[in-house]
Amino acid sequence: MKKSKLLLIDDEPHLLRNTADLLELSGYAIQTAQSGREGVQLALTSKPDLILCDITMTGLDGYGVLQIIKSHPDLKSIPFIFLTAKAKRTDLRKGMELGADDYLAKPFGETELLGAIEARLRLAEQRDSLTKPETLQKWLTNEDTTKALALLGANRKVVRYKKKRVIYAAGDEPTRVYLVQEGKIRVFRENDSGKVLTTGLFGPGDLFGYPMLLANLSYEDTATALEDSLVSYISRKDFLSLLYSQTDITHSFLNLMANTIVGQDRQLLGLAYNSLRKRIASGLLQYAHRFQTEPDTAITVKLTRQQMATLSGTATESLIRTLSDFHKEGMIDLQAGKIVITDWDKLEQLRQ
Structure with a gap:
């Protein structure tokens, strides 16, 4: 054993x-x-x-x-x-x-x-x-588990998106659920005055685009590729059929949705009440924890300054000034337009 x-x-x-x-x-x-x-x-x-x-x-x-x-x-x-x-x-x-x-x-x-x-x-x-999000991903990527998944696999489409390409836009009608195979996806929302807020970052194995599909409403956000990415999608009909027919998948998906909602609530509370430095530290760590694959001391945050600002809920100018302060304090390094986290402990202490 x-x-x-x-x-x-x-x-x-x-x-x-x-x-x-x-x-x-x-x-x-x-x-x-x-x-x-x-x-x-x-x-x-x-x-x-x-x-x-x-x-x-x-x-x-x-x-x-x-x-x-x-x-x-x-x-x-x-x-x-x-x-x-x-x-x-x-x-x-x-x-x-x-x-x-x-x-x-x-x-x-x-x-x-x-x-x-x-x-x-x-x-x-x-x-x-029942509750690990990985359970859902495992079922979705294994065509031999059940007849339902075999059908799902047969109907799944795979698309390669170039960097910056739009996957879906605000106002579009949701007709599918997306599963990231390779790359990184950013989801953001823009208000009437043009202010942008990043609401989600997704990597390999992540599902996205499902809340509005289940609510039967038009998308209120936009999804784009942060880098060249491979994304598969599952039709609305096949996805709903899977949820209705497989109880364990339904449980897993409900847990995935709950975790997503909790994460977004925490992000919004942080944007509303945290200081500028704390918001930017949280944004850097959110990216790092989501996409780190090796436990190296340093990790590169591959976001533009404007994208990083939308993740932290601040103006680009304020972000740049704060990043400069973080650099002087030894928490990050700035290399050829990229942000490299060099001291996780200091950032974590700042975020607390």
Whole structure:
């Protein structure tokens, strides 16, 4: 039987080793990290089944680690348990609001620790078959699973879009759902005065264009290719037929929609209440977490200044001034028109 893989993050070496030894003796495969930054890097490379993390750490603390994990599409479904001496009600509430699954106060007993881990792993296993967005993508890209999907695959069209090409525009009638095969897609909305707001960034494996199709309304936003992209689309009829006939796909799709709505709500709240610096830091990290494929220290944000401004809800001139400040503070580098994130920790701290 395959061992469940746990990631343990704590900057106290003695406690880290003792806890790791206990979990290894209990039959788990353990990876350890002595800093929040190292823990995030390990999570990206190893995709653990569960993460246990201290809160009070130098540099990137536990709250920062949790925010990164929950904002990354490949990591957000991983169960996350805080292990900490911070046992005040306000600390507990903050952790739960950020998305923590459980909270164990130090010192904790062996039975308490193992019980929490087993419970969260069991819940995650039950949830995965129904609620992971990847489930929907797996079904949509596997023509052999059911007759319905075989029919769907036979009718799917694949189109290559050049950079900047419009996929659909505001006012168009939705007749299909889109699935990104390669590349990056940007969805944005423009008001009557010409102000633009980026409402979505999509990469390989992502579905887009479905809310208005389900609502039977014209598109209110526009989708364009950020780079040369390969996009397949599924007709309205076939997509609705799939949802009506496959219960597990329906559950997965409902979860995907819920996650999308929650993400957009958070973005709008941030644009309404956050400072300029915080909004721009959030925009940079949103792009980075969405499209990072390797856990490198630096990642290049391949957006124009105008596109970056629409993601952060600010004027281009204000964005340029703030990026210059970030560069002077060592958080980013500016290379040939590209933005390179060089210090994730500082940006994460600024976003909090």
